[in-house]
Amino acid sequence: GAGGVLGLLKARAQTPPWDEETFAPMKTLGAPLSEYGQRSPFEEGVVRYISPNLRTRHSGADFAPLEKLEGVITPNGLHFERHHGGVPQVDPAKYRLVIHGMVERPLVFTLEDLKRFPSVTRTYFIECAGNGQNGYRNPPDPNLTATRSRGLASNASWTGVPLALLLKEAGVKPGAKWLIPEGMDAAAYTRSLPLEKAMEDVLVAYAQNGEALRPEQGYPVRLVVPGWEGSIQVKWLRRILVTDLPAMAKDETSEYTDVMADGKVLAFTWVMDPESIITYPSGLQQIKPGFHEIRGLAWSGYGRVTKVEISFDEGKTWRQATLEPPVERYAFVRFKMPWHWDGKEVVLWSRAWDEKGNTQPTREEFFKKWGRNNRYHYNAIQAWRILPDGRVVNGDRPLGQQAFGPVGGCDGEVFDG
Amino acid sequence: GAGGVLGLLKARAQTPPWDEETFAPMKTLGAPLSEYGQRSPFEEGVVRYISPNLRTRHSGADFAPLEKLEGVITPNGLHFERHHGGVPQVDPAKYRLVIHGMVERPLVFTLEDLKRFPSVTRTYFIECAGNGQNGYRNPPDPNLTATRSRGLASNASWTGVPLALLLKEAGVKPGAKWLIPEGMDAAAYTRSLPLEKAMEDVLVAYAQNGEALRPEQGYPVRLVVPGWEGSIQVKWLRRILVTDLPAMAKDETSEYTDVMADGKVLAFTWVMDPESIITYPSGLQQIKPGFHEIRGLAWSGYGRVTKVEISFDEGKTWRQATLEPPVERYAFVRFKMPWHWDGKEVVLWSRAWDEKGNTQPTREEFFKKWGRNNRYHYNAIQAWRILPDGRVVNGDRPLGQQAFGPVGGCDGEVFDG
Amino acid sequence: LALLGLAVGARYNLGTPISEELAAQYDLRPVVLPDGRGLPPGEGRVDEGERIYAEKCASCHGARGEGYPFNRLVAEPFPITPATEPAEFAIGNYWQYATTLYDYIRRAMPFGAEGTLTNEEVYHLVAFLLYMNGIIDAHEPINQKTLPQVKMPARELLQLDPETKRRFPWLTLP
Amino acid sequence: LALLGLAVGARYNLGTPISEELAAQYDLRPVVLPDGRGLPPGEGRVDEGERIYAEKCASCHGARGEGYPFNRLVAEPFPITPATEPAEFAIGNYWQYATTLYDYIRRAMPFGAEGTLTNEEVYHLVAFLLYMNGIIDAHEPINQKTLPQVKMPARELLQLDPETKRRFPWLTLP
Ligand code: HEC
Ligand code: HEC
Ligand SMILES: [Ca+2]
Ligand SMILES: [Ca+2]
Ligand SMILES: [Ca+2]
Ligand SMILES: [Ca+2]
Ligand SMILES: [Ca+2]
Ligand SMILES: [Ca+2]
Ligand SMILES: [Co+2]
Ligand SMILES: [Co+2]
Incomplete structure (x- = not known):
C-alpha cells in the first residue's frame, strides 16, 4: 500500500509533489460524447474582469484575462467587451445590411449574400482606445494585473468580405470620401471612416476564430478595421452611409478625442500605438x-x-x-x-x-x-x-506628489475602479 | 408608414429581401457585460455530429461541423472528439506527470512545473486515422455531408512544452528507443512513440486556442504529435515510460492497423496522408x-x-x-x-x-x-x-456492383451509421 | 472552362437594389452631418426643452445637467484645459459641434428608451442644453438652418491627429 | 547581466525526482512489452478463465465471445483476408501479439470497472480467450514465461508501414 512509502516521504523537509491521491487508482468511465464542448469546471475562474462599478451597467467595458491565456488567440468567450447600449440579440435570418448615400445602386444584403462574396480570413487585434487607462493613476495602483493594465485588447482570426467589394458592387459616386457605419444596438452607434481605409483592408466580418461572431463582438456582422481603435470597428452593423463629410459623431468628438499636454484636443487618432x-x-x-x-x-x-x-x-x-x-x-x-x-x-x-x-x-x-x-x-x-x-x-514609479487617476472613458463610468 | 411601400413591393414577382420587420425600429438596451461569453442562441444548431448509434456510448467519436466553419481554427467547443473510455474529469491541482523507465532521473511534474518550461505555440491539425471512413461505403452515401466525409479532423493553436525538454531533464539512458505515453482515462490508454519523433517536435500541450485544453481534448495535458494520426496523441497524459521496445498495445495492433488490398496488415502507419x-x-x-x-x-x-x-x-x-x-x-x-x-x-x-x-x-x-x-x-x-x-x-461514383460499407473503426461501433 | 470567367473588377451581382424611398424608410435615425444635412424640419425652443428635459432626462443627468448617476451635460461655456478632470467634460466645455447634439440625442437618448423622441422634441432638448451651457440665448430658435451655425467654444481646441493628417492629406475637420 | 545565463543544454531543474519505488507505485497498470516485461508473477488456467469470463465479460462480449453488444473476441485461428469484414476481426484472426491481451485486459477491462481485476484473474482470462480462439490447448498454463512465446496466426500478416520504415530505418516489429 501507499501508506508506508508516503509516511517515509512526509518526513522530508520539503513537501514533495505527491500525496495519497497521486497514487489513487484511476476512475471509471468518463463523460460520453457531447455536441458542443464546455470548459473544465476547474477553469471557471478564467473570466473577463468586470469592474465592480460596471456590473449592472449597459454601457461599459470588460477585460480579457491576458495573464491566464497562452499563444496569441483570444478565446471567443474571453474577448474583451465594450458597448454603449448593451449587446443586442439579432436574428440572422432577419439581418440586413444597407449601403446607400453617394452610390450608383443602393443595395441591401442578407447575411447569405455577404457570405457568397469572396472572403478573407486574417488574424487581427482589436484594442479599445481606452486600454491602459489604469496607467493614468498616480501613485500607480499596487494591485494592478496584466488584465487590468492592458486587457481591453484581444486577438482573433476574423472572416468576412472586404468592404471594398461591397462598395464596388454599389458603385461609389465621385466626391464620396466618408463612410458612416451604423450599429443596430440601442445607441444606433455611428462613426466616420475614410473611404480610403475601407478600400484598403476593412472587413465586413461574420466569423471569429472559425465560428459565427459572438454577440458581444457584433453578431452577426461587424466591421474589422485593422490596426485602428476598437470603437470605430462598428458592431451589429446595419448600414453604411456613403457621404462626403464625417459625422463628427458623439464618440469621435465628446469621446475618443485626446487631450494633449499642450491643451490641444486631437480628433481621429485612429491608429493604435505599439x-x-x-x-x-x-x-x-x-x-x-x-x-x-x-x-x-x-x-x-x-x-x-x-x-x-x-x-x-x-x-x-x-x-x-x-x-x-x-x-x-x-x-x-x-x-x-x-x-x-x-x-x-x-x-x-x-x-x-x-x-x-x-x-x-x-x-x-x-x-x-x-x-x-x-x-x-x-x-x-x-x-x-x-x-x-x-x-x-x-513596478511603475509614482510621478511627482500629485495624486490623479482615470476618471473614466465611459462617459463618467470608469472602466475599472 | 411601411405598409404602402411594402404593399407595392409585394406585387413584384421575385420576393425582395425585406418585409415589415426589416424597417422595424431598433430595440432597447441589450445584455450587460458578462464574464464568459456564450454563442448566440441562433447558432445552437452548429454542433458536432454524433452518429445516432453512439449517443449513449463511452467509446466513440464525433465530427467537427466543417462546412459550418470559416478560416482554419476549429473552435474549442467544436473540435472533433474520440475516446475509448469517456472523458475523465481531472483536477489540475492534483495532476501529475511521471517520466520513468530508461532515464537517469525519474521525475514527477506538476502542471505548474510544466508551464514553467520554455513553451511553444503552434497551429497543428489533429486527425483521427478513421477519418473518411464513410468513403468505404458502396454505393456511396447520397446524404453525405462535408462533416461526415472528413469531420474527424480539427485544427488548433496548441501551447505546451517540447517533450524533448522534459526528456533531457530526466536524462534518457543509452539504448532507449521508445516512449509509452499513458492516459488517465478509464482505459489507461497507451501507445508507442519513437523517441526520435519526440525529440523532433512533439509537444506536451496544456493550452488550445489560447485557453486551457478542453476536457475532450485531454485537459489538463495531452501529447500533440504533429502530422501523425490522432490516436497516438495521448490525452489526459499521466506518465511516459521510456523503454527499448514498442508495447504493441491493443490500439496499435488490433486497431489502427491497415488491411491492404494485397492482404498485408500495416503497423505504425502514423503519418496522415494529404x-x-x-x-x-x-x-x-x-x-x-x-x-x-x-x-x-x-x-x-x-x-x-x-x-x-x-x-x-x-x-x-x-x-x-x-x-x-x-x-x-x-x-x-x-x-x-x-x-x-x-x-x-x-x-x-x-x-x-x-x-x-x-x-x-x-x-x-x-x-x-x-x-x-x-x-x-x-x-x-x-x-x-x-x-x-x-x-x-x-458526387462519388459507385465502384462495381458489390455493396460494402464501413463496419466501424471503433471496435465494432461504427463511427457513423 | 467558361465556368470561371469572372473578369477583374466585374460586379458579383449579389445583394438587391433598394429604392431611395425604401432606403429612407430604413434610415430610422438619420445621420446628422456638421453642415446640417440630416436635420429634419422643425424648430426647438428652450422653455419647451426645459419641460421635456425635466420629464425624460433629469433623472439620469441631474436637475440642471450637473450629472449623476450618468454624465454631466452642463459646463461653463469655456473650453477645458489639460487640468480639467474628464468627469467635468460636458457640452459647454468639450463638445465641438452643435449638430452632434441633435444626432446623438435622436440616436441614443433617453438611454433605455432610444428612438422614442419626436424630431421636434429633440430640437427642444438641443435648444435647452445649448442654453444651459451658455452657448445660446433663451429665445434663440434652433432649426435646420441655425443649428449648423452655432459655434461651440471647444471647437478651437480641436485639431487633426498628425498621423491621420499624414495618411490622409486631403482630410480637414469641418 | 548574469540573470540570463542559461547555458545551452543545461537542465532547468524543474520537476521533482521520484524514487523507482514510488514510480512503481504510480505504475498502476504496468505496460506489458512483447518480450514479457511488465507481466506479473502468477499463472492462468483456461477453466478458471471460463468461470470469470461468464461472470464479468459475457454480458458484453457474448457467452462464447461471439460479440454483442460489444466486440467479438473469438474467431477461427486463421488470419483474416482482405475479404474479411472488420466486424469479424478478433483475437484468433487479427491480434498479432499474445502479450497485448494481458496488457489490454488489465488496463481497460471490464469496461466501466477498469482496474478491478487481480493479476491472477487477468492470466485466467487470457488463457481462456487464447483457448477459445484455438491458439492454445485447454491445459496450457499461461504465465510470465509462456505468454510471450505464444505465436498468433495474424502475426505473419503484419508488416511495417513503408513510410515508417523509411523514416526510422532501425525500426523492426517485435
Ligand atoms: C436611464 C438613464 C438616462 C436617461 C433617462 C437619459 N440619459 Fe443621457 N446618458 C445616459 C448614459 C448612460 C449616457 C452614456 C452613454 C454611453 O456610454 O455612450 C448618456 C449620455 C448622454 C449624452 C452624452 C454626454 C457626453 O458628454 O458624452 C447626452 C448629451 C445625453 N445623454 C442627453 C440626454 C437627454 C437629452 C436625455 C433625455 C431625452 C437623456 N440623456 C436621458 C443615461 C441616460
Ligand atoms: C460493459 C461492457 C463490457 C464488459 C463487461 C467487458 N467489455 Fe471488453 N470491451 C467493451 C468495449 C466497449 C470494448 C471496446 C473499447 C474501445 O473502444 O477501445 C471492449 C473491448 C475488449 C477487447 C478488445 C477487442 C478488440 O478486438 O478490439 C477485449 C479483448 C475485451 N474487451 C475483453 C474483455 C474481458 C476479458 C472482459 C471481462 C473481464 C470484458 N472485456 C468485459 C465492453 C465490455
Ligand atoms: Ca494602447
Ligand atoms: Ca482615438
Ligand atoms: Ca462625455
Ligand atoms: Ca485522412
Ligand atoms: Ca494508422
Ligand atoms: Ca477490434
Ligand atoms: Co464612450
Ligand atoms: Co479504437
Whole structure:
C-alpha cells in the first residue's frame, strides 16, 4: 500500500509533489460524447474582469484575462467587451445590411449574400482606445494585473468580405470620401471612416476564430478595421452611409478625442500605438527562484511588430526577446525570454517596436506629450516588480506628489475602479 | 408608414429581401457585460455530429461541423472528439506527470512545473486515422455531408512544452528507443512513440486556442504529435515510460492497423496522408446560380500543403485554388476559388498536394492499394455533385456492383451509421 | 472552362437594389452631418426643452445637467484645459459641434428608451442644453438652418491627429 | 547581466525526482512489452478463465465471445483476408501479439470497472480467450514465461508501414 512509502516521504523537509491521491487508482468511465464542448469546471475562474462599478451597467467595458491565456488567440468567450447600449440579440435570418448615400445602386444584403462574396480570413487585434487607462493613476495602483493594465485588447482570426467589394458592387459616386457605419444596438452607434481605409483592408466580418461572431463582438456582422481603435470597428452593423463629410459623431468628438499636454484636443487618432505587456511574471502572481520563461504579448496598429525588448534595470540596458512565429501584421505577437530568477528584487520592463520604427514611451515621456486628463491611447511601458518573496507587483514609479487617476472613458463610468 | 411601400413591393414577382420587420425600429438596451461569453442562441444548431448509434456510448467519436466553419481554427467547443473510455474529469491541482523507465532521473511534474518550461505555440491539425471512413461505403452515401466525409479532423493553436525538454531533464539512458505515453482515462490508454519523433517536435500541450485544453481534448495535458494520426496523441497524459521496445498495445495492433488490398496488415502507419475537402458548396447544401466562392480545407501530415487543385470534369483538367496565408506546416489550410455557377449539373473534385509531392488518389486508385475492409487512412478525392436545382449531393461514383460499407473503426461501433 | 470567367473588377451581382424611398424608410435615425444635412424640419425652443428635459432626462443627468448617476451635460461655456478632470467634460466645455447634439440625442437618448423622441422634441432638448451651457440665448430658435451655425467654444481646441493628417492629406475637420 | 545565463543544454531543474519505488507505485497498470516485461508473477488456467469470463465479460462480449453488444473476441485461428469484414476481426484472426491481451485486459477491462481485476484473474482470462480462439490447448498454463512465446496466426500478416520504415530505418516489429 501507499501508506508506508508516503509516511517515509512526509518526513522530508520539503513537501514533495505527491500525496495519497497521486497514487489513487484511476476512475471509471468518463463523460460520453457531447455536441458542443464546455470548459473544465476547474477553469471557471478564467473570466473577463468586470469592474465592480460596471456590473449592472449597459454601457461599459470588460477585460480579457491576458495573464491566464497562452499563444496569441483570444478565446471567443474571453474577448474583451465594450458597448454603449448593451449587446443586442439579432436574428440572422432577419439581418440586413444597407449601403446607400453617394452610390450608383443602393443595395441591401442578407447575411447569405455577404457570405457568397469572396472572403478573407486574417488574424487581427482589436484594442479599445481606452486600454491602459489604469496607467493614468498616480501613485500607480499596487494591485494592478496584466488584465487590468492592458486587457481591453484581444486577438482573433476574423472572416468576412472586404468592404471594398461591397462598395464596388454599389458603385461609389465621385466626391464620396466618408463612410458612416451604423450599429443596430440601442445607441444606433455611428462613426466616420475614410473611404480610403475601407478600400484598403476593412472587413465586413461574420466569423471569429472559425465560428459565427459572438454577440458581444457584433453578431452577426461587424466591421474589422485593422490596426485602428476598437470603437470605430462598428458592431451589429446595419448600414453604411456613403457621404462626403464625417459625422463628427458623439464618440469621435465628446469621446475618443485626446487631450494633449499642450491643451490641444486631437480628433481621429485612429491608429493604435505599439504596445507590449509581460503576462508572466505579472502583477499579483507569485514566482519561485529558478528558471522562468518571461512571456508577453505585443502588437501595433502600424503593422508588424519587429522587435520586443526587455529591461531588467529600468531602461538602462535592453535585451531582445524571441518573437514566436507566425508574426502577422496588426496582430498579437507572443514574445518570450528564458530567465533565471536569483531571488533578488528586480523590475521588468518590456517595449515593442514596429515596422514603422515606433516604440513605447516611458511614463515620463508619455505624459510629456499626452495630458494627464486624457483618457485614451495610453501605451507607456508597464513595469513589474518581483519582490524578494516572489510576489509580483506593479513596478511603475509614482510621478511627482500629485495624486490623479482615470476618471473614466465611459462617459463618467470608469472602466475599472 | 411601411405598409404602402411594402404593399407595392409585394406585387413584384421575385420576393425582395425585406418585409415589415426589416424597417422595424431598433430595440432597447441589450445584455450587460458578462464574464464568459456564450454563442448566440441562433447558432445552437452548429454542433458536432454524433452518429445516432453512439449517443449513449463511452467509446466513440464525433465530427467537427466543417462546412459550418470559416478560416482554419476549429473552435474549442467544436473540435472533433474520440475516446475509448469517456472523458475523465481531472483536477489540475492534483495532476501529475511521471517520466520513468530508461532515464537517469525519474521525475514527477506538476502542471505548474510544466508551464514553467520554455513553451511553444503552434497551429497543428489533429486527425483521427478513421477519418473518411464513410468513403468505404458502396454505393456511396447520397446524404453525405462535408462533416461526415472528413469531420474527424480539427485544427488548433496548441501551447505546451517540447517533450524533448522534459526528456533531457530526466536524462534518457543509452539504448532507449521508445516512449509509452499513458492516459488517465478509464482505459489507461497507451501507445508507442519513437523517441526520435519526440525529440523532433512533439509537444506536451496544456493550452488550445489560447485557453486551457478542453476536457475532450485531454485537459489538463495531452501529447500533440504533429502530422501523425490522432490516436497516438495521448490525452489526459499521466506518465511516459521510456523503454527499448514498442508495447504493441491493443490500439496499435488490433486497431489502427491497415488491411491492404494485397492482404498485408500495416503497423505504425502514423503519418496522415494529404487531404482536402470542399466545404462550400458541399453535401446537402443548396446553391443558386451566379457567383460563388468555392471554399475548402486541406492538410497533410507530411508538412506544408503546397497546392490545392479543383476539377470540374472529374479529373480530366485541374485548376489551381488560392491558399490563404499564413500557410503553416501540419496545419489546416483554407483554399478558395471564385466560380460562377451557370445552373448546369456539375461535379466538383479537389485534391491537395504537399511539400513531399504527395497528393490524393481517386477512389479507384485508393482501393487498388488499400483493402475494402480497411478502416483507416481513407483519403481519396471527395466529389460533390451540383444538381440543376442547386442541391449538392455526394458526387462519388459507385465502384462495381458489390455493396460494402464501413463496419466501424471503433471496435465494432461504427463511427457513423 | 467558361465556368470561371469572372473578369477583374466585374460586379458579383449579389445583394438587391433598394429604392431611395425604401432606403429612407430604413434610415430610422438619420445621420446628422456638421453642415446640417440630416436635420429634419422643425424648430426647438428652450422653455419647451426645459419641460421635456425635466420629464425624460433629469433623472439620469441631474436637475440642471450637473450629472449623476450618468454624465454631466452642463459646463461653463469655456473650453477645458489639460487640468480639467474628464468627469467635468460636458457640452459647454468639450463638445465641438452643435449638430452632434441633435444626432446623438435622436440616436441614443433617453438611454433605455432610444428612438422614442419626436424630431421636434429633440430640437427642444438641443435648444435647452445649448442654453444651459451658455452657448445660446433663451429665445434663440434652433432649426435646420441655425443649428449648423452655432459655434461651440471647444471647437478651437480641436485639431487633426498628425498621423491621420499624414495618411490622409486631403482630410480637414469641418 | 548574469540573470540570463542559461547555458545551452543545461537542465532547468524543474520537476521533482521520484524514487523507482514510488514510480512503481504510480505504475498502476504496468505496460506489458512483447518480450514479457511488465507481466506479473502468477499463472492462468483456461477453466478458471471460463468461470470469470461468464461472470464479468459475457454480458458484453457474448457467452462464447461471439460479440454483442460489444466486440467479438473469438474467431477461427486463421488470419483474416482482405475479404474479411472488420466486424469479424478478433483475437484468433487479427491480434498479432499474445502479450497485448494481458496488457489490454488489465488496463481497460471490464469496461466501466477498469482496474478491478487481480493479476491472477487477468492470466485466467487470457488463457481462456487464447483457448477459445484455438491458439492454445485447454491445459496450457499461461504465465510470465509462456505468454510471450505464444505465436498468433495474424502475426505473419503484419508488416511495417513503408513510410515508417523509411523514416526510422532501425525500426523492426517485435
Ligand atoms: C436611464 C438613464 C438616462 C436617461 C433617462 C437619459 N440619459 Fe443621457 N446618458 C445616459 C448614459 C448612460 C449616457 C452614456 C452613454 C454611453 O456610454 O455612450 C448618456 C449620455 C448622454 C449624452 C452624452 C454626454 C457626453 O458628454 O458624452 C447626452 C448629451 C445625453 N445623454 C442627453 C440626454 C437627454 C437629452 C436625455 C433625455 C431625452 C437623456 N440623456 C436621458 C443615461 C441616460
Ligand atoms: C460493459 C461492457 C463490457 C464488459 C463487461 C467487458 N467489455 Fe471488453 N470491451 C467493451 C468495449 C466497449 C470494448 C471496446 C473499447 C474501445 O473502444 O477501445 C471492449 C473491448 C475488449 C477487447 C478488445 C477487442 C478488440 O478486438 O478490439 C477485449 C479483448 C475485451 N474487451 C475483453 C474483455 C474481458 C476479458 C472482459 C471481462 C473481464 C470484458 N472485456 C468485459 C465492453 C465490455
Ligand atoms: Ca482615438
Ligand atoms: Ca494602447
Ligand atoms: Ca462625455
Ligand atoms: Ca494508422
Ligand atoms: Ca485522412
Ligand atoms: Ca477490434
Ligand atoms: Co464612450
Ligand atoms: Co479504437
